[in-house]
Amino acid sequence: MTDEQPSHRYSAALAGRIERRWQDHWEQHGTYHAPNPVGPLAGPVPEDKLFVQDMFPYPSGAGLHVGHPLGFIGTDVFARYHRMNGRNVLHTMGFDAFGLPAEQYAVSTGQHPRKTTEENIGNYIRQIRRLGLGHDERRRISTIDPEYYRWTQWIFLRIFNSWYDADAGKARPIDELVAQFDSGERATPDGRAWAELSHAERQGVLNEHRLVYLSDAPVNWVPGLGTVISNEEVTADGRSERGNFPVFRRNLRQWMMRITAYADRLIDDLDRLDWPDKVKAMQRNWIGRSNGARVRFGVGAQQVEVFTTRPDTLFGATYVVLAPEHPLVDVIAAAAWPSDVDSRWTGGAADPGAAIAAYRRAASLKSDLDRQENKEKTGVFTGAYATNPATGAQIPVFIADYVLMGYGTGAIMAVPGQDQRDWDFATAFGLPVVRTVQPTAGFDGEAFTGEGPAINSGFLDGLGITEAKARIIDWLQEQGHGHGTIQYKLRDWLFSRQRYWGEPFPVVYDADGTAIALPESMLPVELPEVDDYSPKTFDPEDADTVPSPPLSRATEWVEVELDLGDGPKTYRRDTNTMPNWAGSCWYQLRYVDPTDGARFVEPENERYWLGPRSPGDPGGVDLYIGGVEHAVLHLLYARFWQKVLFDLGEVTGEEPYRRLFNQGFIQAFAYTDERGVYVDASEVVEKDGKFFYDGKEVRQEYGKMGKSLRNVVTPDQMCETYGADTFRMYEMSMGPMDVSRPWATKDVVGAQRFLQRVWRNLVDEETGALRVTEVEPDETTLRALHKAIAGVHEDYANLRYNTAGAKLIELNNHITKTFPDGAPRSVAVPLVQMLAPLCPHIAEELWEKLGGVESLAHGPFPVAVERYLVEDTVEYPVQVNGKVRGRVTVAADASQDEVKAAALADEKVAAAVGGATPKKFIVVPGRLVNIVV
RNA sequence: GCCCCCGUAGCCCAACAGGCAGAGGCAGCCCCCUUAAAAGGGGUCGAGUGCCGGUUCGAAUCCGGUCGGGGGCACCA
Secondary structure (H helix, E strand, O other): OHHHOOOOOOOHHHHHHHHHHHHHHHHHHOOOOOOEOOOOOEOOOOOOEEEEEEOOOOOOOOOOOOOOHHHHHHHHHHHHHHHHOOOEEEEEOOEOOOOHHHHHHHHHHOOOHHHHHHHHHHHHHHHHHHOOOOOOHHHOOEOOOHHHHHHHHHHHHHHHOEEEEOOOOEEEEHHHHHHHHHHOOOOOOOOOOHHHOOHHHHHHHHHOOEOEEEEOOEEEEEOOOOEEEOHHHEOOOOEEOOOOOEOEEEEOOEEEEOHHHHHHHHHHHHHHOEOOHHHHHHHHHHHOOEEEEEEEEEEOOEEEEEEEOOHHHHHHOOEEEEOOOOOOHHHHOOOOOOOOOOHHHOOOOOOHHHHHHHHHHHHHHOOHHHHHHOOOOOOEEEEEEEEOOOOOOEEEEEEOOOOOOOOOOOEEEEOOOOOHHHHHHHHHHOOOOOOOEOOOOOOOOOOOOOOOOEOOOHHHOOOOHHHHHHHHHHHHHHHOOEEEEEEOOOOOEEOOEOOOOOOEOOEEEOOOOOEEEOOHHHOOOOOOOOOOOOOOOOOOOOOOOOOOOHHHHOHHHHEEEEEOOOOEEEEEEOOOEOOOOOHHHOHHHHHHOOOOOOOOOOHHHHHHHHOOOOOOOOOOEOEEEEOHHHOOHHHHHHHHHHHHHHHOOOOOOOOOEOEEEEOOOEEEEEEEOOOOOEEOHHHOEEEOOEEEEOOEEEEEEEEOOOHHHOOOOOHHHHHHHOOHHHHHHHHHHOOOOOOOEEOOHHHHHHHHHHHHHHHHHHEOOOOOOEOOEOOOOOHHHHHHHHHHHHHHHHHHHOOOHHHHHHHHHHHHHHHHHHOOOOOEHHHHHHHHHHHOOOOHHHHHHHHHHOOOOOOHHHOOOOOOOHHHOOOOEEEEEEEEOOEEEEEEEEEOOOOHHHHHHHHHHOHHHHHHHOOOOOOEEEEEOOOEEEEEO
């Protein structure tokens, strides 16, 4: 039983006592407080700083499972390593605490979401504190704190009061645009003088330029959630990421952020970031920049403009297709079919008008999912013909739902010879195919999309695709038929939600319905108390519903009398709230200056922690760790805000996160019984490769850790059973940080045994007394030690904690074997120091026992002595024709000839060579010898 | 369908820039301590790197193909 264990063995109970003690000590002494250059947190600051950040956690009511802290511990080890080496390290953690779960919980219980959210935060802090994370707890922030969201609102207003000057390539204050209109430097849309426009008219004009604007464009309406969502929150199959409800495109008046103005910079600046290629690729793909041309096709008196990335194929355009919703469809549609109309083109209708109406009706009944699953090409002829500007040919104009209104111009020129979709449509409708690129020999496919010389293309013939594109664009411009252009998939960011638990907009509407930004002095606009937190939700399938936000029912709050400069008047507040991403768009800036009441961040502090460090450096957090699931959403929005703030001179960094690292996921096995019901995974036992629960065989699955799979393991359980240091050591030993892997509780004991051995090498398990000796370690030990020091330095700096841990185990195993009477002090000390980033509590305890007076948090960290890293002698394996035949040991500085001589002198090698003259003699210095005969 | 990443002992993982396939942990096996037990101590076994081919004196590593797993995008003109 445990009471028979030596009383000072490093058990879970002892570890727990040590850990609590040091957690209290660190908190009381502010051990992890990082000084700022100026302001309330000012202190002496070394030039060498490091800002390490975890992705903003949402404080879920379920608490942490062992997968969550992987990244948190990873950043902590990195921060501790650098802190011990003398850098000023900023590491903390706050909470992204607005969001749907708290609101839904509030709806079902009637409790204020603030209450449950704060309780969850309290529990979260308790859990992460127990892990020994070295956070500067003065810098904890929470997005729901009015002192935080006042600045979220403030940034919103800065963006609202800005426009994008495409000529300057940056955002500028809206006043400067007003000045341009006022002076006549820039013409108003209808040519009237600025002074002649009414207030509402002026605001209407500015709305077209503001970086935040009100839009009536189609948005993603989710009746099942009662709110609209952004494009990024819609899944590939046209449903809401949250709740998996159907999404409908509806025209609703909503706030939009003009992120498209930054499309080029958001793509181009990816090259300046130290990010995983995968994430960069996802962002590039999402922004979707493609170079091409807009080409105008005459249709009667009208012009239909199409977008194409292959203007070089213009000579092969044999028909034109408009999206069914395209506004010109009704204008150009012929009154009657031509006499010889192909029966496949009419949809069985009597005339084009009827065919179009029927086709549109059918298309509107199809969900996005239907459209994607069924790739059979459908469409109807409009009865109209367009003129191909290159060939002069009259080509039919169709409508078809494979052309999307939302991309490009909503119209295409169809080139079946070079585009498979057009080929499919042409085949179904009996349309001609003209190849304009010579397919490679032996090509037997349909549309040819590869590289080749132009054919059937008049003055383009013989040119490669790139030259042909350039030539035709020049020609289109000369002839006035079109121009080269760049197209993006990225759309503006829908920025309003019909929810309660989010940041209110700092905007009111006057009697004309014009949006007016509140002055800074009126911030924060606080959330009002309401009786019912729920947005009105609807039948998820009912598209004909309109949002009804909870704030609209807070009538006393909505109707407000304010003096905005021209006397007290009644205004209406905006009843939307900001999306959940708003708070996380700028939180690294607030970590830097969490208590600043005068500014969102003091410029000097921003420059120190987040500014560029060298010419061309975009600035930003030095290491940002989180899951890859935010590759597009959060990371794109945050980059956008940062760039706006940079343009406006509010910050010096052009990018928020200089270096990004995606940690892997910890997954876990789950088990189902014969009914397919999940059973408690912790009760399952393995026998001969089969799994049993309660004596009955169960089936093993593998997946995310979660309540529904009944396979959750919590850090609390691990701390209880093994201690936080053991848990940290194990998580970091499981593999490289970026690799996903299965959780295995049974393996944790390995980490605990290691710490027990370290403890035992330094401390008498019976008495608790230090058993470190003053003996001088032998040469072999010193070599092992310094090799470990050199390796551990490199591993920590490169996030290779698994190998760093292995090197520490190796060194400790050496001590165990070599010094049964206790570790020599000169080895024990660096061992403890090197252990500290991974297992800070036990390291502090041992450091104190060794006589350390100051916490080990700020070092020292051992430095390897070069002399012990170079070997005196080297053992070379000697290969003959690639097979190892013998080994020779020579002096490390032996010349190649000496190595050769030694190799040939070896009996076994000589036998293998057999007296033949070597054809080749390879000596890889320090590595091996290979003799080719 | 297109793009990206990954396949090394029973399991999790190492291997600098191509150079003896093994650092570390779990499990297994043996021994010690123990009335007994293990979250104790000591020791030990174990793969030729998914498969096929190429380059090379030499390939886990580079190249081509193939199979398997994971992820992203998907009628974006």
